[in-house]
Amino acid sequence: MPSQHTVIVGAQWGDEGKGKIVDYLASQYQAVVRYQGGHNAGHTVVVGQEKHVLHILPSGVLNSATVNIIAHGVVVDPAQVVLEMNRLKASGIFLDPTKLRISAMASIIHSYCSLLDKARDSDAAQTKIGTTGKGIGPAYEEKITRKAIKVQDLLNKDMLAQKLKSIWKERSIILQDLCRDSGFGASIPSVEQEVERLFELGKILAPFIGDEMELLDAIDAKGGNILYEGAQGVMLDIDYGTYPYVTSSSTALGGVYTGGYVPASGISEVLGIVKAYTTRVGEGKFPTELFDETGNYLQQKGNEVGATTGRKRRCGWLDLAQLKYAAKVSRLTGIILTKVDVLLGMNELKVGMSYQYQGKIFDRYVMGMNLNEIEAQYHNCRTLQGVIVPEMTKKDLPDAVGSYVALIEESLKIPVKYLAYGPQRTQLLKL
Ligand code: IMP
Numbered sequence: 523m524p525s526q527h528t529v530i531v532g533a534q535w536g537d538e539g540k541g542k543i544v545d546y547l548a549s550q551y552q553a554v555v556r557y558q559g560g561h562n563a564g565h566t567v568v569v570g571q572e573k574h575v576l577h578i579l580p581s582g583v584l585n586s587a588t589v590n591i592i593a594h595g596v597v598v599d600p601a602q603v604v605l606e607m608n609r610l611k612a613s614g615i616f617l618d619p620t621k622l623r624i625s626a627m628a629s630i631i632h633s634y635c636s637l638l639d640k641a642r643d644s645d646a647a648q649t650k651i652g653t654t655g656k657g658i659g660p661a662y663e664e665k666i667t668r669k670a671i672k673v674q675d676l677l678n679k680d681m682l683a684q685k686l687k688s689i690w691k692e693r694s695i696i697l698q699d700l701c702r703d704s705g706f707g708a709s710i711p712s713v714e715q716e717v718e719r720l721f722e723l724g725k726i727l728a729p730f731i732g733d734e735m736e737l738l739d740a741i742d743a744k745g746g747n748i749l750y751e752g753a754q755g756v757m758l759d760i761d762y763g764t765y766p767y768v769t770s771s772s773t774a775l776g777g778v779y780t781g782g783y784v785p786a787s788g789i790s791e792v793l794g795i796v797k798a799y800t801t802r803v804g805e806g807k808f809p810t811e812l813f814d815e816t817g818n819y820l821q822q823k824g825n826e827v828g829a830t831t832g833r834k835r836r837c838g839w840l841d842l843a844q845l846k847y848a849a850k851v852s853r854l855t856g857i858i859l860t861k862v863d864v865l866l867g868m869n870e871l872k873v874g875m876s877y878q879y880q881g882k883i884f885d886r887y888v889m890g891m892n893l894n895e896i897e898a899q900y901h902n903c904r905t906l907q908g909v910i911v912p913e914m915t916k917k918d919l920p921d922a923v924g925s926y927v928a929l930i931e932e933s934l935k936i937p938v939k940y941l942a943y944g945p946q947r948t949q950l951l952k953l
C-alpha cells in the first residue's frame with residue numbers, strides 16, 4: 523500500500539471525537555502531528571478503564587510505536603506540556619524524545635497571554651467570544667505581530683528577557699487597564715518572574731525540542747504513514763469559520779500546510795470527523811440549535827461537557843448545509859461519523875438540510891452569513907432503533923442507521939468510512 527498521509531479535521535464546531543479517532547488510527551501511523559491551536563483543545567481518549575484527557579499532547583501518545591509531534595503552527599504553554607507528561611507518567615506512560623517532539627519554532631503561550639485572554643473575554647467585555655481563557659488569541663497575535671517567544675527561546679535566558687520586556691511594554695498598558703476592570707490584576711507576574719518560570723520549563727523540555735521537517739521527510743522517504751491531528755473544527759476557523767465567534771487558528775485543511783509540514787508525497791486523505799448531531803460551546807449561535815428538552819436530552823445522553831472548561835455544550839440536530847460547506851473548504855475525502863449511539867432510541871430525529879436566509883433557500887452555509895438570521899429547513903428521519911455491535915458492516919447496521927449514513931453520503935457525496943458508537947477504542951466500525 524502506498525504511504526498514507528491523512529488529515530483529521532473537525533467538520534463542525536469541535537468536540538466531534540477527533541481524539542478517540544486519532545488514538546485508534548495512530549497504531550497504523552509512524553507519526554502524529556498537531557499543527558494548530560493549543561491547549562484550548564480537549565481530546566478525550568478512553569483505553570480500557572482509563573480515561574485520558576489531552577489538551578496539548580497529540581492523541582497518538584497512548585500508542586507506543588508512534589512519534590508525536592507538536593509542530594510549528596501550534597501555540598504551546600510549556601507548563602501544560604509538562605503537566606500532561608507528568609499525568610501520563612503517573613499512569614505508566616513515559617514519553618521520551620523518540621515519542622514526543624516539539625518544534626523549536628512553535629510559539630509560546632505565557633502568563634500575559636492567558637491573563638489578557640481572560641480579561642478581554644470577561645463578562646464586562648463588549649464582544650464576548652466565550653474563549654477557553656487559555657491565551658490562544660493573544661499568543662497568535664504575538665506570532666503575527668512578530669513578537670512571539672518561540673520554543674527555542676526557552677533555552678536562552680537573554681532572549682527570553684529581551685522578548686518578554688518588549689511584549690510587556692505594550693501589553694502592560696492594556697493588561698493593567700483591563701485587569702483592573704475584570705479583577706485579574708492581582709495575578710500579573712513581573713517580567714523577571716515570568717522569565718525564570720519559562721527558563722525552568724525550558725530546561726525540562728530541552729531534550730524534546732527540535733526540527734520536525736527532517737523527521738517527517740525521513741518517515742516519508744521510507745514510505746511511512748503520517749497522521750495530522752486537527753483541533754477544534756472547520757466552523758471555528760479564523761478565516762472560514764463563523765467570525766468573530768471562532769478560534770484564532772486555521773482549523774480547516776489549510777492549517778496543515780502552514781502549521782504542520784507536509785513532505786513531498788503530499789496529503790492522501792482528509793477525514794472529516796462528524797458527530798451524529800451538532801454541538802457548540804462558547805458564544806455564537808448555530809442554525810440547528812435546540813433550545814428545548816430534546817437539546818437537553820442530547821446534552822445529557824451525549825455527556826456534552828467541555829473537556830477543557832467544563833462548560834455544557836449546546837446541542838442540536840445534524841446540519842448537512844453546514845457540513846457541505848465544511849466538506850468544501852477542507853476538501854474532505856471521507857467522513858467518520860461519531861456518537862451514533864447517542865441517537866439510538868430517541869423518538870424523534872431531524873436533520874438540517876438547507877437554510878432559509880434573507881428570503882432565499884441555500885443548500886449550504888455561505889461565508890459571512892449572519893447566524894442569527896439563518897432558519898434551518900429540516901428533514902424528518904426515521905428514528906434510530908436497535909443495537910450496534912462490533913464487526914457490523916454497512917449492510918448489517920440497523921435499518922434506520924443505514925439510512926442515516928446513506929443520507930449523509932448522498933448529500934455530501936463523500937463516503938462514511940468509519941462509524942463510532944461509544945467511547946471505547948473498540949466501539950468503532952470500519953464501513
Ligand atoms: P479560544 O480558542 O479559547 O480562543 O476560544 C474561541 C472559541 O473557540 C470559543 O467559542 C471556544 O469555546 C471555542 N473552542 C476552542 N477550542 C475548542 C475546542 O477544542 N472544542 C470546542 N470549542 C472550542
Ligand code: MG
Pocket residue numbers: 536537538563564565566829
Ligand atoms: Mg474537545
